[in-house]
Amino acid sequence: xxxxxxxxxxxxxxxxxxxxxxxxxxxxxxxxxxxxxxxxxxxxxxxxxxxxxxxxxxxxxxxxxxxxxxxxxxxxxxxxxxxxxxxxxxxxxxxxxxxxxxxxxxxxxxxxxxxxxxxxxxxxxxxxxxxxxxxxxxxxxxxxxxxxxxxxxxxxxxxxxxxxxxxxxxxxxxxxxxxxxxxxxxxxxxxxxxxxxxxxxxxxxxxxxxxxxxxxxxxxxxxxxxxxxxxxxxxxxxxxxxxxxxxxxxxxxxxxxxxxxxxxxxxxxxxxxxxxxxxxxxxxxxxxxxxxxxxxxxxxxxxxxxxxxxxxxxxxxxxxxxxxxxxxxxxxxxxxxxxxxxxxxxxxxxxxxxxxxxxxxxxxxxxxxxxxxxxxxx
Numbered sequence: 191x192x193x194x195x196x197x198x199x200x201x202x203x204x205x206x207x208x209x210x211x212x213x214x215x216x217x218x219x220x221x222x223x224x225x226x227x228x229x230x231x232x233x234x235x236x237x238x239x240x241x242x243x244x245x246x247x248x249x250x251x252x253x254x255x256x257x258x259x260x261x262x263x264x265x266x267x268x269x270x271x272x273x274x275x276x277x278x279x280x281x282x283x284x285x286x287x288x289x290x291x292x293x294x295x296x297x298x299x300x301x302x303x304x305x306x307x308x309x310x311x312x313x314x315x316x317x318x319x320x321x322x323x324x325x326x327x328x329x330x331x332x333x334x335x336x337x338x339x340x341x342x343x344x345x346x347x348x349x350x351x352x353x354x355x356x357x358x359x360x361x362x363x364x365x366x367x368x369x370x371x372x373x374x375x376x377x378x379x380x381x382x383x384x385x386x387x388x389x390x391x392x393x394x395x396x397x398x399x400x401x402x403x404x405x406x407x408x409x410x411x412x413x414x415x416x417x418x419x420x421x422x423x424x425x426x427x428x429x430x431x432x433x434x435x436x437x438x439x440x441x442x443x444x445x446x447x448x449x450x451x452x453x454x455x456x457x458x459x460x461x462x463x464x465x466x467x468x469x470x471x472x473x474x475x476x477x478x479x480x481x482x483x484x485x486x487x488x489x490x491x492x493x494x495x496x497x498x499x500x501x502x503x504x505x506x507x508x509x510x511x512x513x514x515x516x517x518x519x520x521x522x523x524x525x526x527x528x529x530x531x532x533x534x535x536x537x538x539x540x541x542x543x544x545x546x547x548x549x550x551x552x553x554x555x556x557x558x559x560x561x562x563x564x565x566x567x568x
Contacts, residue, residue, distance in 0.1 A: 302347070405495075441501050
């Protein structure tokens with residue numbers, strides 16, 4: 191278990207305090223986007239499609255600190271765009287570490303090796319490197335040959351210098367379960383702290399809309415990937431969320447669990463949908479019609495979503511809602527192999543097995559998966 195006990199305790203005690211106060215809606219992870227520009231141009235990207243004058247803008251460190259204080263969540267994820275392109279990213283990180291926020295800096299790692307000198311290893315700082323699978327698969331996803339090798343060099347350099355490092359993988363139509371499982375083995379051998387997973391989401395702005403998984407296909411894919419799992423695999427996520435992806439649990443979406451603050455303000459209702467902006471966190475929480483979102487709402491935009499940013503907070507809330515939730519999380523941690531017959535594992539997913547999924551760069555559902563707490567672990 192690579193995550194510091196202090197992080198697990200901080201999040202657990204925070205959630206229990208919200209329960210004792212009777213708060214039904216509370217933030218768990220702040221998705222802080224200090225910029226939208228990126229050094230990649232992926233076909234599935236929903237962030238870099240903004241006009242040039244928007245892509246040139248940055249949030250100031252003061253903007254970031256004010257949003258963090260206003261929100262009050264114990265964890266912060268910094269997606270983008272590519273955060274390492276922000277001219278003051280070292281100041282932002284240092285300020286959040288000083289505030290003792292557990293921070294996941296989401297990066298494609300193209301600049302990680304050359305920027306490491308700007309940062310100091312800390313239990314509060316984790317580099318969450320977005321890798322979509324093995325070399326050929328990842329390079330096709332990000333539309334850049336050699337991207338995988340550069341990212342791996344960055345990971346190795348960060349691990350060698352004592353930084354916490356996780357990987358963040360978004361899976362789309364055509365993902366090969368066997369290749370993903372081999373990728374997990376490689377990441378564990380590389381010494382990363384843990385891995386984060388999420389199905390892709392059909393971002394309205396993404397040029398490529400063909401390769402997003404529907405809900406049932408998501409369940410089938412993740413069931414194949416996560417069944418009969420290796421004991422060496424460490425996931426930087428709630429074990430109940432992983433069971434949700436496998437179709438073994440049902441959760442309603444809690445979009446307020448991971449609110450987003452960016453250049454335009456507080457994004458309604460979540461990291462993935464843009465239905466306007468609030469000028470304050472209080473306005474976001476009080477004035478957003480939350481009942482209009484999530485699979486239970488009937489909103490067609492939410493029908494196929496099983497993304498980390500909407501559902502992992504639901505799993506964490508379940509964990510600390512009762513002794514039954516704690517027991518369920520403990521069982522999911524200790525008995526997580528979910529054996530299947532070899533025939534089931536080798537049965538191919540229908541449709542184009544050779545289609546290579548296209549990534550939403552800037553959508554780290556993590557940001558892109560930042561896990562709030564690890565009970566196997568965010």
